[in-house]
Amino acid sequence: MWWKETVIYQIYPRSFQDTNGDGIGDLEGIRRRLPYLKGLGVGTLWLSPFYKSPMKDFGYDVADYCDVDPIFGTLEDFDRLLKEAHALGLKVLIDLVPNHTSDQHPWFLESRSSRDNPKRDWYIWKDPGPDGGPPNNWQSFFGGPAWTLDEDTGQYYLHLFLPEQPDLNWQNPEVREAIHEAMRFWLRRGVDGFRVDVLWLLAKDPLFRDEPGNPSWRPGLPDRLRHEHPYTEDQPETYAYVRELRYILDEFSQPGQERVMVGEIYLPLHRLVRYYRAGCHLPFNFSLITEGLPHWQPETIARIVEAYESLLTPWDWPNWVLGNHDQPRLASRLGEAQARVAAMLLFTLRGTPTWYYGDELALPNGEIPPEKVQDPAALRQKDRTPAGYHTLGRDPERTPMPWDASPHAGFSTVEPWLPLNPDWPLRNVAAQEQDPRSMLQLVRRLIALRKDPELLYEAYRTYQAAGGVYAYLRGEGWLVALNFTDKERALPLPRRGGLVLSTHLDREEAVEGILRLRPDEGVVVRLS
Known part of the structure; x- marks a missing residue:
């Protein structure tokens, strides 16, 4: 199946x-x-x-599920993009945002117009x-209560994100059918599937019970972490x-x-x-981001991979993620040397990898001065963290792609x-196209190597x-060895083989007995 063999490349269109x-x-x-994307190998x-x-x-507040915002172009532009991508053998997934709309969506304008409007529910x-x-x-995930009072009708509406992003009522079958029709609109145009935004949040507790306090919360942490979330996340109806x-x-x-569904789901692996x-x-597996990168140790990564593999049935296909539009850049978390090691990890584990635009350049977090902040999550919470709110938002990982000088x-x-x-x-x-040892060249080599059936x-x-x-x-024929330290390390080999790729991009050689790993080096060995 194509979605098992592919590499998914996330593009943030604004950037x-x-x-x-x-x-x-x-x-x-x-x-x-x-x-460029075809040449990268995704x-x-x-x-x-x-x-x-x-x-x-920035688009996660949808005012029309079946049209393109003029900032990005037209439906005809999308059709042309899709047609040319398919001609190159590239699949296209688009975001589906079913949990909430914009407060300017016609559905919500009707809903808030009166208590007896047919779309109130x-x-x-x-x-x-x-x-x-x-x-x-x-x-709210973006700070403050998840409820806003509508003065005209005297009731509160729910928004797990911004007040301008009211939550849809998924208990209403008319809502579900409306979202289904939006999906059909894009599927008829030829999209290959959807990445579904906040999939684990669609259902809410029907009794609307208070959520219990989080004993580990402390001042300075986001408001959302004040409580545990048994009533707003991962409800059985989902x-x-x-x-x-x-x-x-x-x-x-x-x-x-x-046609494929990729689900955004921030939950422990067993859930x-x-x-x-x-x-x-493909329920997005963020465990490398949430647990692996903050504790970048071999034992931690091995535990994550073993736990995930143990939970999968023969019908489940794994997937791995190291970055996205909501998370700090890989190179800023680990430094470029270990970002190379992490890339080798991602592309040689079993399962479908998702790669974030620009990480193939080891792009760092951007430097965003306070007056340049765009992210609404940061702006909404700036009064709570006045000294550094501009460092807490998501702008740093959304900076524009640098193509040339x-x-x-x-x-x-x-x-x-x-x-x-x-x-x-x-x-x-x-610049990295001209450098035979650049991060860009490494990612290309890794994606090409991943096509081996055994890998x-x-x-x-x-x-x-x-x-x-x-x-x-991986199987009986491949060994991947990753040095997480800045010191040389030695690893006994199970049998002789050939070193086919190093993260340093400077050696291919026969190896047997003891494998020498240089500082911050990952290697792939084809065992004899």
Whole structure:
């Protein structure tokens, strides 16, 4: 199945390529860069939202599920992009945002117009609590209560994110069918599937009970962490909703041309895997981001991989992620040397990898001065963390792609919507194309190597996870050894072989007996 053999490459459209001179990336820019993506070796593009939107959360506040925002172009631009991607053998996934809409969506404008409007029940409305305040203690991911009072109708509406992003009422079958129709609109145009935003949040506790306090919360942590979330996350009804989404995809699927669901789900592994049973092809496994990168040790990574593999049935297909539009950049977390090691890990584990645009350049977090902050999550909470709110938002990982050393890095002809990475004159695609040992060249080599059937499909087995080295076998023919330290390390080999790839990109040689790993080096060995 194509979605098992592919590499998914996430594009944040605002930041990939601007073609109309407004400093913001667009669909035409993505189309023009398709040859780069084909040359990189990825097989699937995932496009973050480009829907018509007031852009309070840069497209995750949808005002029309079936149109393109003029900032990004037109439906015709999308169709042309999709057609050319398919001609190059590239699949295209788009974001589906089913949990909430914009407060400017026609559905919500009707819903808030009166208590007896037919669409009132399309959103979640509640009377004030006994004290006149919010109905319960639920908190927004973006800070503050998850409820906003509508003065005209005297009720509160629920929003787990911004007040401008009211939550849809998924208990209402009309809402579910409306989302299904939006899916069909894009599936008829030919998209290959969806990455479904906040999939684990669709259902809410029908009794709207207060959530219990989090004993580990302390001042300075986000408001959402004040409580544990048994009533707003991973509710039992969610699985039925996921199955319905899968049915829509199956309507358009044929053998070899499956339409695929990738689900955004931030849950512990033992709860995450339940979404396979519900019908999600690839429930995003963020464990390398949430646990691995903060504790970058061989023992930790081995434990994560072994735990995940042990929970999967023969019908489940693993997946791995190291970065996205909501997480700090890989190179800023680990440094470039270990970012190379992490890339070798991602592309040699069993399962489908997702790669974030620009990480193939070891792009660092951007430097965003307070006056340049764009992220609504940071701006909404700036009064709570006045000394450093601009460092807490998601702007640093969303900076524009640097293509070359020309003005504005070849991204635009004008100043981009966010500042470029400070080292863009040297760290850009054109420069790394010319450097045979660059991060870009390493990622290309890894993606090409991953196409070997044994690396794609054969079993994983830990070989060593101690002394600063993490090593594992893929099938009987491949050994991957990763040095997590800045010191030389030695690893006894199970048998002789040939070293076919080093993260340093400077050696290919026969090896037997003892494998010498240089500082911050990962290697792939083809065993004899």
